[in-house]
Amino acid sequence: MISRRKFVKHSMQAAAGSSLLLSALQSCKQPAAYPATLVGPNARLGHMLRSGKFEEPSEGSNADVLIIGGGIAGLSAARYLKKYTDNFILLELGDETGGNAIAGSNAITAYPWGAHYLPLPGNNDPELIAFLREANVITGYANSLPVYNEYHLCFDPKERLYINNFWQEGITPREGVPEKDRHEIERFLALMHDYKDQRGSDGREAFAIPVALSSQDKKYIALDAISMEQFLAQNGFTSPYLRWYVNYCCADDFGSSLTDTSAWAGIHYFASRKGKAANASSDTVLTWPEGNYWLVKQLRKDLEKYIKTNTLVYAVDATNSGVTVLYFDAAANKTKKITAQAAVLATPQYVNQRLLNPNLKRTLDYSAFQYAPWMVANITLDASLDERKGEKLCWDNVIYGSDSLGYVNATHQQIGFHNSHTVITYYKPLPGRDVKKLREQAYRSTIEDWKNIALQDLRKPHRQIENHIKQFDAWVWGHGMIKPVPGFITGETRAQTSMAIQDKIYFAHSDMSGISIFEEAFYQGHIAIRKILERNLLKV
Numbered sequence: 104m105i106s107r108r109k110f111v112k113h114s115m116q117a118a119a120g121s122s123l124l125l126s127a128l129q130s131c132k133q134p135a136a137y138p139a140t141l142v143g144p145n146a147r148l149g150h151m152l153r154s155g156k157f158e159e160p161s162e163g164s165n166a167d168v169l170i171i172g173g174g175i176a177g178l179s180a181a182r183y184l185k186k187y188t189d190n191f192i193l194l195e196l197g198d199e200t201g202g203n204a205i206a207g208s209n210a211i212t213a214y215p216w217g218a219h220y221l222p223l224p225g226n227n228d229p230e231l232i233a234f235l236r237e238a239n240v241i242t243g244y245a246n247s248l249p250v251y252n253e254y255h256l257c258f259d260p261k262e263r264l265y266i267n268n269f270w271q272e273g274i275t276p277r278e279g280v281p282e283k284d285r286h287e288i289e290r291f292l293a294l295m296h297d298y299k300d301q302r303g304s305d306g307r308e309a310f311a312i313p314v315a316l317s318s319q320d321k322k323y324i325a326l327d328a329i330s331m332e333q334f335l336a337q338n339g340f341t342s343p344y345l346r347w348y349v350n351y352c353c354a355d356d357f358g359s360s361l362t363d364t365s366a367w368a369g370i371h372y373f374a375s376r377k378g379k380a381a382n383a384s385s386d387t388v389l390t391w392p393e394g395n396y397w398l399v400k401q402l403r404k405d406l407e408k409y410i411k412t413n414t415l416v417y418a419v420d421a422t423n424s425g426v427t428v429l430y431f432d433a434a435a436n437k438t439k440k441i442t443a444q445a446a447v448l449a450t451p452q453y454v455n456q457r458l459l460n461p462n463l464k465r466t467l468d469y470s471a472f473q474y475a476p477w478m479v480a481n482i483t484l485d486a487s488l489d490e491r492k493g494e495k496l497c498w499d500n501v502i503y504g505s506d507s508l509g510y511v512n513a514t515h516q517q518i519g520f521h522n523s524h525t526v527i528t529y530y531k532p533l534p535g536r537d538v539k540k541l542r543e544q545a546y547r548s549t550i551e552d553w554k555n556i557a558l559q560d561l562r563k564p565h566r567q568i569e570n571h572i573k574q575f576d577a578w579v580w581g582h583g584m585i586k587p588v589p590g591f592i593t594g595e596t597r598a599q600t601s602m603a604i605q606d607k608i609y610f611a612h613s614d615m616s617g618i619s620i621f622e623e624a625f626y627q628g629h630i631a632i633r634k635i636l637e638r639n640l641l642k643v
C-alpha cells in the first residue's frame with residue numbers, strides 16, 4: 104500500500120511542477136473563448152409533477168415495499184431492506200440515483216456536482232460504520248479505533264484561506280488578523296470544544312450526529328429558538344473575522360447564514376463531530392475526486408436490479424391493505440401503478456406535499472421547510488492554481504470575505520501521474536430569507552451570469568484564472584439543502600411530518616433531520632425501514 108507520506112510528497116511535487124508551468128503560461132497567454140454550459144436535473148419530469156396532468160395507469164405490479172427517491176436516504180433504506188426481502192422497488196426521477204450527491208467527469212477527472220465530503224463519523228450510527236466497513240473505507244481496527252483506508256482520507260495539504268493577499272494554512276482566519284480578534288476566535292473555539300464534551304440532564308451528548316440522538320435538555324434545546332448571530336452577540340463575540348468564519352461554517356453545512364441558522368444547528372457544526380481514527384487526526388475528512396458520489400456507487404452496488412430510474416412518482420395513497428403509488432415511466436412513456444404493503448418517501452417535503460393524496464388529511468404548514476438554493480460550477484483549467492504567496496494548492500481553498508465556499512480541487516485525491524490540468528469545483532450558496540425569490544432568480548440566471556459571479560470571486564486570489572479556463576459548467580440546485588432556521592428543528596411541523604401515515608407510509612429524507620448531510624440522510628433511510636420491520640409489515 105502507498106503510505107500517506109508518499110501521497111503527500113507526490114502531490115507536492117505535482118503542485119511545484121504545475122506552478123512553474125503556470126508562471127510560464129501567464130507571461131504568454133491571452134484569455135480565450137471556452138465552452139460554458141448550464142446543466143441540471145431532469146426539468147421535464149419535474150415540470151410534469153407541477154402540472155399534475157397524467158393519464159390513468161395502464162399497467163400494475165406489486166412489491167413488499169416501495170422506496171421513492173434514490174438519494175442517499177433512499178439508497179440507505181434500500182441497502183438495509185435488502186437484508187430482509189428481495190421484493191422491493193426503488194423509483195428515482197433522475198437518469199441515475201445519487202440525488203444531491205451526483206457527479207460528472209471529463210478527460211481529466213471526475214468531479215462532484217453536490218456533496219463532496221464526509222467527516223470521520225462517531226459511533227452513534229453503527230449502521231453507518233457497518234456500511235463503511237462493507238465499502239472498505241474502514242479496513243480494520245487498531246487500539247479500538249477504526250483504521251481508515253488511506254485512499255479515502257483527504258490527502259495533505261487539506262485546506263487554506265486566502266486572506267490579506269496571502270494563502271494561509273487552515274481556514275480559521277489568522278494571517279494579518281489583529282490580536283484581539285485572534286483571542287476572540289480562540290475563545291469561541293474553546294467554547295465549542297467545551298460543548299463537545301457536554302451531556303444533558305438526560306445523559307445524552309449535548310450535540311450529536313445523527314441529531315435525533317442529541318440531548319433534549321431544555322438548556323440546549325433553547326438554542327434552537329435563537330439565531331447563530333444572536334448566540335454570538337449574547338456571548339460577546341463581535342469580531343468581524345469570527346463572524347465571517349462562523350457565517351462560512353453555516354454556509355458550508357446548511358447553505359444558510361448567521362442570521363437564518365439556528366444556534367442549536369450551528370453549534371452542531373463545531374461540537375457534534377467526534378469521530379476518531381487510528382491513522383488520522385479527528386478533523387480529517389473522507390473525500391473522493393467525484394465527492395460523495397463515490398459513496399453512492401458503493402451504496403447502490405448490489406441494488407441495481409431493484410432500481411428504476413427516469414420514473415416520476417406523482418401520487419401516493421393509503422388503502423386498507425397497504426399503499427398504492429402511481430408513477431410515470433419516462434422510458435416507456437406510460438403511467439403505471441404499484442401496490443405495496445408500505446412505502447418509504449425518501450423525497451423532500453416540497454415534493455411530498457404534491458404526492459400525498461389530500462384525503463390523508465395531512466394539513467401541515469409545508470412553508471416551514473425552507474431550502475437554500477446553490478450554484479455549483481466545475482471549471483476545467485489547463486494549469487494548477489498556485490500563483491500567489493503562501494500555502495500551496497489544497498483540497499479545499501477558501502476566500503476570506505467571500506460569501507462563496509471557495510473551491511475544491513477535484514484532482515487532489517488522484518494517485519499516480521499528475522498533469523497540470525485540473526478541475527476545480529466552485530460552491531456558491533445563495534443565502535437570504537426569501538428563498539422563493541432567490542430560487543426564481545437562480546433559475547432565471549444565465550451561464551454568463553454565473554460565470555461573472557464565480558470569476559469575480561476567483562480573480563481575487565487568481566488574477567490570471569481566465570487565461571487557463573478550458574471549460575466552465577454550472578449546475579443550479581433550486582432546493583439544495585434544508586435550512587435549519589431558528590425554531591424549525593424543534594418545531595411541530597418537522598415532528599409531525601416525520602410521523603408515518605397509518606403505519607403504511609414512512610418518511611426518510613435529510614429534511615426530516617433539518618440538517619442536510621450524508622450522515623443524516625443515511626440514518627433517515629435505514630431508520631424508516633427499521634420502523635417498518637417493527638410493525639411486522641414484512642413477512643421475514
Ligand SMILES: Cc1cc2nc3c(=O)[nH]c(=O)nc-3n(C[C@H](O)[C@H](O)[C@H](O)COP(=O)(O)OP(=O)(O)OC[C@H]3O[C@@H](n4cnc5c(N)ncnc54)[C@H](O)[C@@H]3O)c2cc1C
Pocket residue numbers: 152171172173174175176177194195196197200201202203204216217218219220221395414415416417449450451454477479530580582583584611612613614619620621622624
Ligand atoms: C451543493 C451541495 C453541496 C453539498 N455538500 C455536502 C457535503 O459535502 N457533505 C454532505 O454530507 N452533504 C452535502 N450536501 C447535502 C446533501 O444534500 C446530503 O448529503 C444528501 O445527499 C441528501 O440526500 P437525501 O437522500 O436526503 O436527498 P436528495 O439528494 O434530495 O434525494 C432525493 C431524491 O429523490 C428524487 N425524487 C424527487 N422527487 C421524486 C419523484 N417525484 N419521484 C421519484 N424520485 C424523486 C430526487 O431525484 C433525488 O434523487 C450538499 C448538498 C448540496 C446541494
